[in-house]
Amino acid sequence: MSVDRSVARQGVIDALPLFVPAVPFGLVIGLASADSGMNLLVGWSSSWIVFAGAAQLTLISLLGSGAALVAAVGTALVVNARHLMYSAALAPTFQRQPPWFRRLGPYLLIDQVFALVSVRPEEEPDRFRTYYLAVGATFWSLWLVVTALGIVIGPVIPEEWNLEFAVPILFIGLLILGIDRWPKVVAAVAGAATTYLAAGLPNRTGLLVGAGVGILAGTLAEMYRGE
Amino acid sequence: MSELIAVLVVGLGSYLFRSFFIIALANRRIPDRALVALRFVAPAVMAALIVALMTDAEGNVAIGVPEATALLVGGAVASRSRNHIWTLFAGMTVFWVARALL
Numbered sequence: 001m002s003v004d005r006s007v008a009r010q011g012v013i014d015a016l017p018l019f020v021p022a023v024p025f026g027l028v029i030g031l032a033s034a035d036s037g038m039n040l041l042v043g044w045s046s047s048w049i050v051f052a053g054a055a056q057l058t059l060i061s062l063l064g065s066g067a068a069l070v071a072a073v074g075t076a077l078v079v080n081a082r083h084l085m086y087s088a089a090l091a092p093t094f095q096r097q098p099p100w101f102r103r104l105g106p107y108l109l110i111d112q113v114f115a116l117v118s119v120r121p122e123e124e125p126d127r128f129r130t131y132y133l134a135v136g137a138t139f140w141s142l143w144l145v146v147t148a149l150g151i152v153i154g155p156v157i158p159e160e161w162n163l164e165f166a167v168p169i170l171f172i173g174l175l176i177l178g179i180d181r182w183p184k185v186v187a188a189v190a191g192a193a194t195t196y197l198a199a200g201l202p203n204r205t206g207l208l209v210g211a212g213v214g215i216l217a218g219t220l221a222e223m224y225r226g227e
Numbered sequence: 228m229s230e231l232i233a234v235l236v237v238g239l240g241s242y243l244f245r246s247f248f249i250i251a252l253a254n255r256r257i258p259d260r261a262l263v264a265l266r267f268v269a270p271a272v273m274a275a276l277i278v279a280l281m282t283d284a285e286g287n288v289a290i291g292v293p294e295a296t297a298l299l300v301g302g303a304v305a306s307r308s309r310n311h312i313w314t315l316f317a318g319m320t321v322f323w324v325a326r327a328l329l
Contacts, residue, residue: 214271
């Protein structure tokens with residue numbers, strides 16, 4: 001077996017266990033699309049146009065709850081702003097890659113891909129690229145299938161099950177699993193409290209205000225902690 | 228139509244975030260303070276989103292005891308199991324049981 005094939009196979013093998021936790025997200029995104037009343041093809045297309053579970057779920061559930069377009073788009077973009085970190089972290093590694101891959105690679109740069117490739121920065125460029133593409137393509141194809149599945153089974157599930165409540169539960173999971181230091185608790189509490197106090201602002205823009213205050217509070221807490 | 232535009236804008240924005248340093252600023256350093264701030268995007272936004280989804284457009288709390296209980300249990304299970312599937316399973320089960328009982 002050539003090196004390329006074994007590297008690619010390793011990428012697929014590494015990606016599969018990381019995909020398992022994403023399955024409920026994919027299904028709930030499909031369900032939320034069906035529930036929100038939006039065009040189902042558009043809802044599903046977000047899987048390959050946006051290709052980011054939390055941002056897709058944010059956009060679809062906010063549009064479905066009657067939020068203004070600008071608030072839904074703005075919040076989904078804020079959710080994805082964390083990808084700037086990944087871009088900054090991988091920029092030196094990508095310097096050794098051909099231009100076509102520097103353009104294509106970022107499209108596949110989701111949380112799990114970053115987690116897997118960021119531990120291989122010194123890898124020989126060809127092997128790194130093969131591994132990256134294998135991991136990314138695995139997530140990408142499975143993601144499209146799982147979200148489509150959610151859309152298909154969505155209308156079949158009885159409404160009284162209130163499966164849309166799965167959205168805040170998944171967000172609680174994301175919140176708790178991401179907290180590894182107390183300044184993040186400060187960010188979460190400040191974000192939640194401000195959003196609550198600002199909930200009466202038009203078009204649900206209170207959400208963006210809350211997110212901004214939370215980020216600021218967390219940053220200040222981290223600086224205080226560092227002193 | 229407006230939904231498709233929303234998806235396209237978020238898709239384009241996400242690509243720009245992911246490619247920003249890789250394509251445009253590969254040799255520049257990102258300010259440390261900005262990197263610190265980015266760490267707090269996820270907790271701040273997730274907490275804000277949960278509150279937004281649990282309140283109505285006038286700012287009133289729009290959840291009952293079953294939802295609140297399910298969120299608490301979901302949070303507790305997430306922190307113990309570190310697993311999304313268990314979190315979802317526990318949260319939804321508690322929600323259905325509490326709703327049936329209350």
